[in-house]
Amino acid sequence: MDDVRKDLWRPLQGTSWRYLAVLMPLSLVTLWGLIAWGYQLDRGIGVAGIRRPVFWGFYLVDFVFWIGISHAGTLISAILRLTDAEWRKPVTRAAEAITVFALMIGGMFPIIHLGRAWIFYWLVPYPNSRLLWPNFRSPLMWDLTAISTYLIGSTIFLFLPLIPDVAQLARHATGWRRWLYRKLALGWTGSDREWHALERAMKLMAGIILAVAVSVHTVVAWDFSMAIAPMWHSTIFGPYFVAGAIFSGIAALILAMAVIRKTMRLEQYLTPHHFNNLAKLLLLMSLLWLYFTIAENLTVWYGNEPKEMMVFGARARGTFAPYFWTMVVCNFFVPFVLLGIRKLRSIKTAVIASVTVLIGMWLERYIIIVPTLSRPRLAASWGSYAPTWVEISITVATFATMVVLYLTFAKLFPIISIWEFKPHDRVPER
């Protein structure tokens, strides 16, 4: 166990040039994104490409995408915890951290999209003299409560199993790290009462967080399907979005694991076995995604309702066709070939498939949002959308921010849960 501890604590000590070489440029990209947002705050939302009739552009695409990615951790970790899957142990914390950071990033987009971000608190219920109480029936209010609940729950779900590890670290660390770990350890001593309470809380939280995670992406889907807009007003949008979220979440997890495996030299803990299991899950979700996509599009095509067919046509063979078919290739054909054929399945192919799935899932969000808005029911109101440098900069910066946050977290805390890694069954002779 001591060797395990040493190995997993090693990445916390010192900072290699390789780590800095990744972190510094990405921090600059993050800074550029902040400058772009600052420019938008100064000049107004008009600097973004969103205009009549496409009022939701990149920002909402990013919002849905990142909320989807957030399902990587908590949902996957909760499912694996509840089913007591042994292989989950090195994977769970890496996954839970993705959730918290992706939610933080995703949750920013409605605020960025507001334009006047400084009055975002108008969404929060509070008494005021102008009687501007929020409309609780609005899906915007649903989003606020769902995402806030999920963020609080995910942070606690990440923090709880971290307590025993930071308590261990507090004993060995020095300086500010010791101070930080001691504060976060909350006075953990390792008594059986604490372990019992922790395990009970984790089991309960796993069940609760599953219910919340499913509801969050369902609510995000309802933002669209509650509108009587062509190709949005669909009853399968809830499960379709949840399946897509888990799909993109697994892809993000595989990618994050591959990066930390290489940069932090954790090859013997994140083994091909873990990647193989996650790759099989990714393949399964790819098939489920295909099923939902066919169900959704086939129903529209067979129904042949003129307004819906306008949007369907734009997606399948019109302006948006290149994006649509790239999405199909990225989300189905690539994972199916690379992960479905056993001989081809490896860490490298799992990473390639994950990258294509992430591209495909971002395109899917774009394909869902923009064509419907650009082709409303009244043909005279049709319009187009092209993102500006501000939207592109902010979008790119969020990816950089995600990596920066993740690498910073991995530098401060063990990315693999040490106490969970090896249950105390038998202790070797001293």
Place this chain on the structure above:
Amino acid sequence: MYLKGEFREKETATRAILDLKAKGFGPDALDVFSNEPIEFAGGVLDRPSRMSLVVVASALAFCLLTILFVRFTQYNYPLVTGGMPLFSLWSTGVVFYELTMLGAILSSFGWFLWESGLIRRKSPAPVPEVEPGMICLRVRCSEQQEDIASEQLIEAGATGITKL
């Protein structure tokens, strides 16, 4: 006073706990310390918990409070709804659901802090240093019970006994 017995294996620690309980030491007098969780068989050192009950009760309380809050808000600061009801359970159901879950989440965390003793640690009971891989059994006993407790710990296979 407190005695600490060190064990290398779960089985010997289990034996010590059972022997001490047979000699009249209650579960409240016994605490096991380790760097990893140890699962004892049922009946060895059970720690009854009300966490599930508290979580369900808190969730219901949050649900009720949210319903009352939304109803109060909608009637006291009415919006123009075009003839639709001011308060509708269906269209505000998502808000109730999410805040019910928030109640469950916060109470899970709060009750964990309470039940684990992390936020109510007033007693100056000494905490033994645990070597990696070792299991420490801390026994609270009186001066008169010290010999009995030490004897039981040694018989069960404790590698070292210390007075804390």
